[in-house]
Amino acid sequence: MSKQRILSGVQPTGNLHLGNxxxxxxxxxxxxxxxxxxxxxxxLHAITVPHNPATLxxxxxxxxxxxxxxxxxxxxxxxxxxxxxxAHSELAWLLNCITPLNWLERMIQFKEKALKQGENxxxxxxxxxxxxxxxxxxxDADKVPVGEDQKQHLELTRDLVIRFNDKFGSKDKPILxxxxxxxxxxxxxxxxxxxxxxxxxxxxxxxxxxxxLLDTPDQIAKKIKRCKTDPIKGLSFDDKDxxxxxxxxxxxxxxxxxxxxxxxxxxxxxxxxxxxxxLTETTIESLKPIQAKYHELxxxxxxxxxxxxxxxxxxxxxxxxxxxxxxxxxxxxTIN
Ligand code: TYM
Numbered sequence: 001m002s003k004q005r006i007l008s009g010v011q012p013t014g015n016l017h018l019g020n021x022x023x024x025x026x027x028x029x030x031x032x033x034x035x036x037x038x039x040x041x042x043x044l045h046a047i048t049v050p051h052n053p054a055t056l057x058x059x060x061x062x063x064x065x066x067x068x069x070x071x072x073x074x075x076x077x078x079x080x081x082x083x084x085x086x087a088h089s090e091l092a093w094l095l096n097c098i099t100p101l102n103w104l105e106r107m108i109q110f111k112e113k114a115l116k117q118g119e120n121x122x123x124x125x126x127x128x129x130x131x132x133x134x135x136x137x138x139x140d141a142d143k144v145p146v147g148e149d150q151k152q153h154l155e156l157t158r159d160l161v162i163r164f165n166d167k168f169g170s171k172d173k174p175i176l177x178x179x180x181x182x183x184x185x186x187x188x189x190x191x192x193x194x195x196x197x198x199x200x201x202x203x204x205x206x207x208x209x210x211x212x213l214l215d216t217p218d219q220i221a222k223k224i225k226r227c228k229t230d231p232i233k234g235l236s237f238d239d240k241d242x243x244x245x246x247x248x249x250x251x252x253x254x255x256x257x258x259x260x261x262x263x264x265x266x267x268x269x270x271x272x273x274x275x276x277x278x279l280t281e282t283t284i285e286s287l288k289p290i291q292a293k294y295h296e297l298x299x300x301x302x303x304x305x306x307x308x309x310x311x312x313x314x315x316x317x318x319x320x321x322x323x324x325x326x327x328x329x330x331x332x333x334t335i336n
Contacts, residue, residue, distance in 0.1 A: 006035040006182075007141035009042040009082065011202075012059035013051070015212040016066050018283075019200035022187030022254055023147030029071040031145070031182075037077035038139050038315060039067055044082050044089065044131060048124040049113065049203075065304060066213060069294035080311030082135065087319035091134035092127070094326060098163055099130050108152055116203070133157040137176050138319040145182040148189040149199060154181040168329040175329045176322075187254050193227035196243030214291060217284045224280045235267040235275055252279050255286045 008028060010020055028039060041063045043056065060081055067079050082088050104110065104126050114121045132153050136144055137160075144154055161176045169175040192198045192209040200210045208223050215223070228244045237260060239246040252275075253263040267275060297304060328334070 003034065003036045004142035005139055006031070006037045006143050006145060007040070007136050007139045007179075008038075008145050009040040009045075009135060010063055010067075011042050011046045012056065012063045013046050013049075014059065014202050015214055016063065017190075017200055017202060017210040017212050018251065019147065019190035019210070020202075021070065021213055022190050022251075023149075023184075024145060025067065025070045025072075026187070026254075027145045027182070027184050028077075029073075032073060032076040035076070035143070037072075038141070038318070039072060039077055039079050040082045040085075040135065040315070041067075041080075042082045042132075042135065045128060048122060048128050049117065050120065061298070061301075061304060062214075064308060065294050065297040066290070068297055068304075068307070069290045070213075074307065078311050078314045079307055080315040081308055084308070084312040085138075085315045085319050087138055087316070087323040088131065088134050091138055091319075091323055091326060092131040094330060095130050095134055095137075095160055095164070096127065098167065099160060103156060103159065104129060107156070109149065113203075129153045129156045130160075133160050136179050137161065138322045139315075140177040140318075140322060141179045142177070143182045144179050145184075147187075148183055151181060151183060154179070164326075164329075175325055186250065186260075190251065191243060191247040193223055193247075195228060196245075196247045211283060213287060214294065215287070220283050220287070221280050224276050224283070227276075229272045233271070235270050235272075237264055248275070248279060252282060255279075255282045 006028070008024060010016065010024065016025070028037065041060050043060050046056065046059070064079055064081070072079060107129055110126055110128065113125060117125075133156065136154075136157050144150075144157075146154065158178060161174075161178050164176050165174040190200045192200050192204060193211070194206055194209040198204075198209075202210070204210065208226055211220055211223055227248070229248075230242055230245055232242060232245070235245055235249060236242065237246050237249055249263055249267060250260075252258075252267075253260050256263070258266070324334075
């Protein structure tokens with residue numbers, strides 16, 4: 001039997017943080033040998049909010065290099081750039097025409113981001129989930145590994161599959177494949193270092209709120225030293241009353257590769273003065289090999305270019321077939 005297909009992606013908006021790594025990429029790496037994987041750098045999504053043209057290309061390289069540095073293995077996985085495969089924009093347009101406007105208006109991320117931008121909200125931001133659906137559906141993905149915040153977008157993708165197949169396919173001949181979200185419990189929602197009730201995010205203006213994968217040891221030490229804690233004696237997992245403590249212990253448990261039960265026992269009598277240096281050391285050590293590999297890769301642009309070129313070809317060959325299937329179902333004229 002052939003392997004199930006996975007598709008996922010990250011936006012090239014600045015640096016990756018621990019939330020992106022623990023919520024998404026680490027899980028891609030762990031499961032990659034069991035699946036046929038497509039990982040894209042979603043640069044079309046990156047311009048749905050105001051962006052800097054001077055840094056977009058470099059940021060795209062950075063994310064592709066970080067995929068490899070985190071352990072994505074080309075033996076099992078294809079890495080490519082979303083804008084290099086035109087089918088993404090085209091399928092997004094076709095899906096737009098069957099997506100009810102009110103499905104998009106109720107998306108939580110749209111509402112949150114739109115609130116931050118006031119008057120400047122683009123049609124692209126509203127349309128973000130349709131483009132994401134196109135990303136997934138072009139590859140007939142069985143599973144989509146993401147963090148908790150993407151759950152609603154995946155539900156929309158699933159609703160679009162039902163709607164499209166109902167209108168243009170038949171029960172025994174669905175046109176689009178139904179994908180399943182793959183959301184791991186641990187790390188699915190890494191919280192901000194400065195507010196344990198908010199998720200860690202690239203768009204938070206406070207740099208101290210997140211640890212980036214490329215932060216230096218000094219930056220990591222500073223951020224953990226200044227992160228929000230609570231005055232309660234002893235440390236415990238308690239997401240209701242101690243959100244910061246719960247988040248920091250969770251980070252420690254994942255990065256140290258220890259179970260929650262082990263960490264609960266180890267840290268129950270610790271004060272913050274004892275715990276923070278331990279978390280700092282563990283974080284620095286976990287990121288060290290990723291950073292070393294990243295710098296090695298960035299020193300050889302021709303290798304990275306060849307990875308992305310091959311990725312583009314492989315992705316195109318799959319995506320174009322799905323696009324043709326969809327266009328046929330919609331009744332488009334074809335000439336040979
Ligand atoms: P992006 O770049 O915002 O996030 C990339 C991945 O990181 C996860 N994530 C988190 N996980 C845990 N804790 C956090 N604090 C945290 N912050 C972010 C996100 O859930 C995501 O998995 N819309 C997608 C990009 C995308 C995509 C796709 C994903 C575009 N097309 C197709 C899957 C399939 C996004 O959120 O990117």
